[in-house]
Amino acid sequence: GESVGLHLPTLSVQEGDNSIINCAYSNSASDYFIWYKQESGKGPQFIIDIRSNMDKRQGQRVTVLLNKTVKHLSLQIAATQPGDSAVYFCAENSSGGGADGLTFGKGTHLIIQP
Amino acid sequence: DTAVSQTPKYLVTQMGNDKSIKCEQNLGHDTMYWYKQDSKKFLKIMFSYNNKELIINETVPNRFSPKSPDKAHLNLHINSLELGDSAVYFCASSPGTDYEQYFGPGTRLTVT
Numbered sequence: 001g002e003s004v005g006l007h008l009p010t011l012s013v014q015e016g017d018n019s020i021i022n023c024a025y026s027n028s029a030s031d032y033f034i035w036y037k038q039e040s041g042k043g044p045q046f047i048i049d050i051r052s053n054m055d056k057r058q059g060q061r062v063t064v065l066l067n068k069t070v071k072h073l074s075l076q077i078a079a080t081q082p083g084d085s086a087v088y089f090c091a092e093n094s095s096g097g098g099a100d101g102l103t104f105g106k107g108t109h110l111i112i113q114p
Numbered sequence: 115d116t117a118v119s120q121t122p123k124y125l126v127t128q129m130g131n132d133k134s135i136k137c138e139q140n141l142g143h144d145t146m147y148w149y150k151q152d153s154k155k156f157l158k159i160m161f162s163y164n165n166k167e168l169i170i171n172e173t174v175p176n177r178f179s180p181k182s183p184d185k186a187h188l189n190l191h192i193n194s195l196e197l198g199d200s201a202v203y204f205c206a207s208s209p210g211t212d213y214e215q216y217f218g219p220g221t222r223l224t225v226t
Contacts, residue, residue: 042220106156
């Protein structure tokens with residue numbers, strides 16, 4: 001069936017380095033994608049989103065890249081900090097967000113080494 | 115101020131009991147959701163409500179019933195709790211279509 005998945009369950013990077021978290025999706029009708037960060041004991045927190053009419057979007061220290069040809073999504077975090085340690089989820093909503101629920105990937109645990 | 119709040123944060127109960135989890139959002143959003151996160155941290159949509167009308171129900175057992183007394187609240191009632199219902203349940207809200215969803219802090223349900 002349609003699914004959203006992540007390539008790596010755990011990613012460890014040195015503090016200050018850049019990190020890239022990847023995500024593959026299979027639903028070609030997906031037109032809205034979101035990255036969430038979930039810290040231990042908390043709910044998912046919105047990081048950045050991107051719509052299918054874009055291939056790149058930047059926020060503060062984060063960049064999301066969308067490659068619709070290969071159905072691939074990535075989250076780049078620049079100059080990682082200890083507070084970036086968390087589980088990161090990609091999510092998609094083929095209906096465009098809002099009224100229908102998001103389909104989440106399995107999550108990548110990002111560990112920032114001091 | 116908490117945007118999306120849930121109570122209780124922890125809920126421990128025995129099999130067969132009936133329990134409710136409350137959710138409130140003060141963002142003025144039109145749509146609210148319930149998600150279930152299992153022990154492997156996989157998040158799955160259970161329900162969404164838009165203007166007090168159920169939009170989706172993703173193969174959730176009918177023991178689970180969302181109840182929305184008004185646009186700011188979406189409570190989750192669970193009948194005849196089973197061991198497999200143990201999970202973290204998240205409430206979320208969004209302004210409508212094409213917008214991100216804001217999540218509550220979660221309710222950890224443990225059924226013994």
